[in-house]
Amino acid sequence: MAVLEAKIVVSASSDDDVFEKGKFKVKTITVRTSNASKPPVELFIVAPQEKGTYPVLLFCHGFMLGNNWYSYLLRHIASHGYIVVAPKFYGYIPISMTAEVRRAAQVTDWLPTGLLLVLPEKVNPDIDNLALAGHSRGGKTAFALALGRTEQKSRKKKARSIRDVVDVTQPSKFKAVIGVDPVAGSSPSDRPQPHILEYIPRCFNMSIPVAVIGTGYGNQPLGLLRPPSAPNGVNHSEFFNESKPPACYFLAKDYGHCDMLDEWYANMMSFISKSGTGPRDLMRKSVGGIVVAALKSYLGGSDDDLNAIVHDPTTAPATLDPVIYVKE
Amino acid sequence: MAVLEAKIVVSASSDDDVFEKGKFKVKTITVRTSNASKPPVELFIVAPQEKGTYPVLLFCHGFMLGNNWYSYLLRHIASHGYIVVAPKFYGYIPISMTAEVRRAAQVTDWLPTGLLLVLPEKVNPDIDNLALAGHSRGGKTAFALALGRTEQKSRKKKARSIRDVVDVTQPSKFKAVIGVDPVAGSSPSDRPQPHILEYIPRCFNMSIPVAVIGTGYGNQPLGLLRPPSAPNGVNHSEFFNESKPPACYFLAKDYGHCDMLDEWYANMMSFISKSGTGPRDLMRKSVGGIVVAALKSYLGGSDDDLNAIVHDPTTAPATLDPVIYVKE
Numbered sequence: 001m002a003v004l005e006a007k008i009v010v011s012a013s014s015d016d017d018v019f020e021k022g023k024f025k026v027k028t029i030t031v032r033t034s035n036a037s038k039p040p041v042e043l044f045i046v047a048p049q050e051k052g053t054y055p056v057l058l059f060c061h062g063f064m065l066g067n068n069w070y071s072y073l074l075r076h077i078a079s080h081g082y083i084v085v086a087p088k089f090y091g092y093i094p095i096s097m098t099a100e101v102r103r104a105a106q107v108t109d110w111l112p113t114g115l116l117l118v119l120p121e122k123v124n125p126d127i128d129n130l131a132l133a134g135h136s137r138g139g140k141t142a143f144a145l146a147l148g149r150t151e152q153k154s155r156k157k158k159a160r161s162i163r164d165v166v167d168v169t170q171p172s173k174f175k176a177v178i179g180v181d182p183v184a185g186s187s188p189s190d191r192p193q194p195h196i197l198e199y200i201p202r203c204f205n206m207s208i209p210v211a212v213i214g215t216g217y218g219n220q221p222l223g224l225l226r227p228p229s230a231p232n233g234v235n236h237s238e239f240f241n242e243s244k245p246p247a248c249y250f251l252a253k254d255y256g257h258c259d260m261l262d263e264w265y266a267n268m269m270s271f272i273s274k275s276g277t278g279p280r281d282l283m284r285k286s287v288g289g290i291v292v293a294a295l296k297s298y299l300g301g302s303d304d305d306l307n308a309i310v311h312d313p314t315t316a317p318a319t320l321d322p323v324i325y326v327k328e
Numbered sequence: 329m330a331v332l333e334a335k336i337v338v339s340a341s342s343d344d345d346v347f348e349k350g351k352f353k354v355k356t357i358t359v360r361t362s363n364a365s366k367p368p369v370e371l372f373i374v375a376p377q378e379k380g381t382y383p384v385l386l387f388c389h390g391f392m393l394g395n396n397w398y399s400y401l402l403r404h405i406a407s408h409g410y411i412v413v414a415p416k417f418y419g420y421i422p423i424s425m426t427a428e429v430r431r432a433a434q435v436t437d438w439l440p441t442g443l444l445l446v447l448p449e450k451v452n453p454d455i456d457n458l459a460l461a462g463h464s465r466g467g468k469t470a471f472a473l474a475l476g477r478t479e480q481k482s483r484k485k486k487a488r489s490i491r492d493v494v495d496v497t498q499p500s501k502f503k504a505v506i507g508v509d510p511v512a513g514s515s516p517s518d519r520p521q522p523h524i525l526e527y528i529p530r531c532f533n534m535s536i537p538v539a540v541i542g543t544g545y546g547n548q549p550l551g552l553l554r555p556p557s558a559p560n561g562v563n564h565s566e567f568f569n570e571s572k573p574p575a576c577y578f579l580a581k582d583y584g585h586c587d588m589l590d591e592w593y594a595n596m597m598s599f600i601s602k603s604g605t606g607p608r609d610l611m612r613k614s615v616g617g618i619v620v621a622a623l624k625s626y627l628g629g630s631d632d633d634l635n636a637i638v639h640d641p642t643t644a645p646a647t648l649d650p651v652i653y654v655k656e
Contacts, residue, residue, distance in 0.1 A: 187515060188560035199547060199560040201568050201577055201652055219527060232516035232527040233561025240529050241569035249529055324529055326654070 018296070018305045019289035019317055022080030024048035027120055028071065037114040040106035042088040044068040045115075046078040051122030055129035055175075055299045056111065057291075059086040060104055060145075062136030063183075064094055065258075069265040070135070072281075076288030082295060083125050085115065089141075097192040098151070100141050105150040108173060129299045131176040133291060136229065136257065139182020140196065143239065146177040146206055149194040176298035178211045178291055181218050181257050184234040186227070191234060202244045210243040211294035212236050213287055215276075216253035222274040229257035229273040240324070246298075248310065248325040250290055252276075252283060252318050259283040282317035289316060346624070346633045347617035347645055350408030352376035355448055356399065365442040368434035370416040372396040373443075374406040379450030383457035383503075383627045384439065385619075387414040388432055388473075390464030391511075392422055393586075397593040398463070400609075404616030410623060411453050413443065417469075425520040426479070428469050433478040436501060457627045459504040461619060464557065464585065467510020468524065471567065474505040474534055477522040504626035506539045506619055509546050509585050512562040514555070519562060530572045538571040539622035540564050541615055543604075544581035550602040557585035557601040568652070574626075576638065576653040578618055580604075580611060580646050587611040610645035617644060 016022050029045040031037065044067045048054055059074060061067040067086040074084045087107045089100045108130075115125045134142030144150070185191030188199065196204075204210075214236030219228045230236065240249040252259075255276035258269035266280050276283065293305035306325070313320040344350050359371040372395045376382055387402060389395040395414040402412045415435045417428045436458075443453045462470030472478070513519030516527065524532075532538075542564030547556045558564065568577040580587075583604035586597035594608050604611065621633035634653070641648040 187517065189515065197560075199563065199565045200542075200579060200650065201565055202650060214528075232525075233566070235527065237527045237529055237569060238561070238566075241565060251528060322528065322530060 016080060018080065018292040019285045019315070021076060022292070024050055024079050024081055026075050026078040028075070029118060030068070031118045035118065037110075037117040039110055039114055041103055042067075043107070043118075044071075044074075044086040044088065045084065045118065046071070046074045047083040047119055047123055048078060048081060049120055049123070052081075053124040053126045054081050054083045055131065055295065056115070056125045056127060057082050057084045057131045057133055057295065058104070058108060058111070058142075059084055060100075060132070060134030060138030060141040061086060061089065062134075062138050062258075065136070065261070066265070069261050072262050072284050073260050073288050076284065077291050077295075080292045080296075082292075083115070083119065083123070085111065097137065097140070098194060100137075101144045101150050101194065104141050104145045108145065130174055131178065131295055131299060132174050133178035133180060134182065135180040135260070136183050139179035139239070140184045142177050143179060143182065143204070144194050144196050146174050146208060147196055147204060149196055151194060174208055176209050176211070176294065177206075178213070178294055179236065179239050180213050180260060180287060180291075181215045181230050181236055182212065182239045183230045184238070186234070187231055188233040197234065197238055197242060199238070201241050204242045204244060207244070209298040210240075210247040211290065211298075212240040212243065212247070212249045213290055214249070214251045215255050215257050215259065216251060217256035217274045217276055220274045222272065226272060226274075245326040245328050248294065248306065248323075250309075250313075250320045250323050252286060253321050254278050254319050255280075255283045260287040278318065286316045286318035286320065344408060346408065346620040347613045347643070349404060350620070352378055352407050352409055354403050354406040356403070357446055358396070359446045363446060365438075365445040367438055367442055369431055370395075371435070371446075372399075372402075372414040372416065373412065373446065374399070374402045375411040375447055375451055376406060376409060377448055377451070380409075381452040381454045382409050382411045383459065383623065384443070384453045384455060385410050385412045385459045385461055385623065386432070386436060386439075386470075387412055388460070388462030388466030388469040389414060389417065390462075390466045390586075393464070393589070393597075394593070397589050400590050400612050401588050401616050404612065405619050405623075408620045408624075410620075411443070411447065411451070413439065425465065425468070426522060428465075429472045429478050429522065432469050432473045436473065458502055459506065459623055459627060460502050461506035461508060462510065463508040463588070464511050467507035467567070468512045470505050471507060471510065471532070472522050472524050474502050474536060475524055475532060477524055479522060502536055504537050504539070504622065505534075506541070506622055507564065507567050508541050508588060508615060508619075509543045509558050509564055510540065510567045511558045512566070514562070515559055516561040525562065525566055525570060527566070529569050532570045532572060535572070537626045538568075538575040539618065539626075540568040540571065540575070540577045541618055542577070542579045543583050543585050543587065544579060545584035545602045545604055548602045550600065554600060554602075573654040573656050576622065576634065576651075578637075578641075578648045578651050580614060581649050582606050582647050583608075583611045588615045606646065614644045614646035614648065
């Protein structure tokens with residue numbers, strides 16, 4: 001009955017403009033590890049306030065970026081009828097990529113029992129409709145998790161607050177994976193474990209649909225001292241190349257690697273990572289709209305919005321060029 | 329009338345097994361620059377002996393490899409009714425990539441007037457049916473030429489034996505381009521001019537069909553001292569990713585970067601570049617068969633052989649995995 005309710009919600013929103021805020025008022029919730037639901041890491045959650053059952057999106061933040069630095073983007077997505085869960089993988093001291101993927105797997109395992117406990121009353125997660133997304137290194141984390149690459153390295157240290165032994169998360173737990181300017185390392189020859197890229201077209205060993213959003217400035221250095229944030233050979237292009245159909249691709253050619261962050265953080269990051277020149281709200285709306293359109297298509301709602309963007313990319317606020325959708 | 333003859337020849341060979349030698353006896357011809365036809369560089373040509381008009385394939389050799397080190401492969405191709413022209417871009421001292429592309433363009437310009445003069449009597453080139461192929465760095469040369477990237481750098485030195493001023497070769501001169509384990513440099517950040525890779529899917533600005541053959545061992549080092557011949561990020565995978573449809577892709581997963589050379593040279597190169605363990609004649613037949621199937625499809629013959637390989641890659645003597653054909 002609850003799932004049926006969710007389906008009504010999704011189809012009811014099919015007339016919305018995905019590039020504008022959706023019809024649902026949303027609520028942001030920060031869940032600390034001390035919470036009774038015992039989340040494995042701190043979570044930033046954005047959910048509709050209206051009663052209903054909504055699909056869930058697990059969103060992985062980028063390297064050294066906060067999980068709540070994407071609040072505009074995540075609110076945009078949630079306003080179209082999705083519950084977005086953004087884990088905080090670490091504080092000021094980053095962890096290894098392998099540990100990050102394990103933490104994301106732990107959050108995935110927590111969702112079926114824990115998420116309901118922290119949501120507003122009568123707002124239910126449709127855990128069977130679970131999608132993954134991530135930005136920058138978090139994009140790789142999302143793909144690694146979708147691929148079930150949560151392998152455990154042998155360790156001498158005893159497990160501490162975060163469990164070191166994690167069940168291998170089966171790819172089938174997720175219905176879709178979305179990379180927002182995903183990055184797999186600093187070059188093809190310098191990539192942290194797990195090595196998910198193999199440099200073979202369509203080699204990703206998973207059957208769920210994929211969406212990849214790239215940025216045109218991500219592969220450019222910022223002056224002489226700052227290397228590119230999303231270097232050639234380890235960025236959006238290769239993630240798309242290695243994805244099996246159905247897979248769609250969008251290049252926000254006039255924007256930079258961090259231009260979908262909230263304005264204050266995007267400004268701060270513009271001293272580290274090359275930023276675009278256009279108004280960033282157009283970028284946030286574009287990324288939000290693409291994510292919503294992909295979720296609506298891949299989670300069993302309507303294909304209409306995704307097909308509309310593919311057929312006429314000028315409907316997006318930012319210039320998207322190229323746009324590719326390989327259906328089979 | 330001559331062109332009609334060629335069409336008859338092509339369609340007559342459609343029942344052949346592309347992975348075995350074709351029905352035409354072939355002749356090899358070495359044309360030196362002193363020849364009356366005045367080729368811009370020395371050429372190794374393989375052509376059918378039987379009278380007729382045949383499509384032409386310009387084949388670009390790999391870095392520091394001889395243009396006649398592929399004689400088995402080129403004879404295989406020619407035996408199916410093609411005239412193969414393999415320029416020798418340099419002797420013992422390599423030239424720049426830019427100069428190599430210019431020389432390839434010069435050979436292209438020479439073909440309409442010069443080729444007929446050096447072929448056996450009553451063997452005619454169908455210059456309107458001209459395709460490009462190349463191995464390793466020569467694969468990049470082929471793509472650069474197809475893309476019209478024959479730009480001339482400003483030079484202080486006076487033009488010498490090779491003309492430095494070359495008409496920009498229009499992409500439309502060619503009907504197809506085939507990369508045999510093409511390589512664009514040593515890494516995405518270390519690529520010689522012209523920079524044809526842009527790390528954007530389907531960005532190659534040309535409308536002709538593409539075939540890319542990769543090798544499974546090309547991205548592996550040989551011991552500690554020899555880096556990979558076809559490194560990740562600059563190899564077959566990215567060339568395919570940047571090609572617009574129609575484009576087909578084949579990975580000879582059990583073979584190395586130089587395993588399609590003649591046996592003696594392949595043996596020699598196995599001390600420099602990681603070789604596969606299987607019999608190399610299977611690799612040569614597989615590459616030859618794919619090239620023939622692609623030419624038959626792309627030059628207006630029959631699609632049957634290419635479709636047959638795509639639908640059942642086990643028809644090839646070597647293991648091809650994956651095989652991808654994006655038609656549109």
